[in-house]
Amino acid sequence: MQQQISVITLGIASLARSRAFYSRGFGWTPVFENDEIAFYQMNGFMLGTWVNPGLDGDMQRRSEQVPSAYCLAHNVADKADVEPAMQQLLEAGGTLLRKADAPPHGGFRGYVADPDGHAWEIAWNPAWAIDERGLVTFGV
């Protein structure tokens, strides 16, 4: 199968609260929204935010509102961009998980949870190229 993910969908409690976080925190605009879902056009795929129980009903699995073992990362261009970006997310309703510091594998990063508890890493990783479309390529 093509090495491709078409959508990442996050279950949310309130579309208005989630929309405010992503629009004010990240500055992102949905390409589509209705009463229960908003899609953001990302770098080659979609980010979906879907009010539950819509997503649970679609998956046919009841989810728990507890911290779960996965995270999404947004990379910034410069080390000095990490902390201001995290601050903007916190002011838009995010919760601090980890203050920015340098991991053993290099770069600089911190973590913020969105209003529904979905974890975001904000990272500067000089080894990974990001082109003007936001397409990220693995590098060492």
Place this chain on the structure above:
Amino acid sequence: MQQQISVITLGIASLARSRAFYSRGFGWTPVFENDEIAFYQMNGFMLGTWVNPGLDGDMQRRSEQVPSAYCLAHNVADKADVEPAMQQLLEAGGTLLRKADAPPHGGFRGYVADPDGHAWEIAWNPAWAIDERGLVTFGV
């Protein structure tokens, strides 16, 4: 901030078990792997699979091994590709969540969980274009 996600990282219990699912089920090859993490080059971003407690330690948040409200989707080119793709994932160690059927919003889809419980939707969605690089564009 650029409308960009650089990495989706999934916490896993065993790299060998996860690697077997992604290589035999999806047919994907890591671009990098060591003893605790494997990265797959996706369509404009990375998929990371990281043995816990590595990811939890990095996030500084202890995760629970329970179903959580998010999912990843892989889109296929034809409606007839959905069920064989799901079958291949089940044979590689996945668990069926929802047999494929037609959702109200159109297309055809089912859900399979990976060996660590991460939910995957396998979908045919004729409204969303996928180019030869796997880049997905929102369409209606």
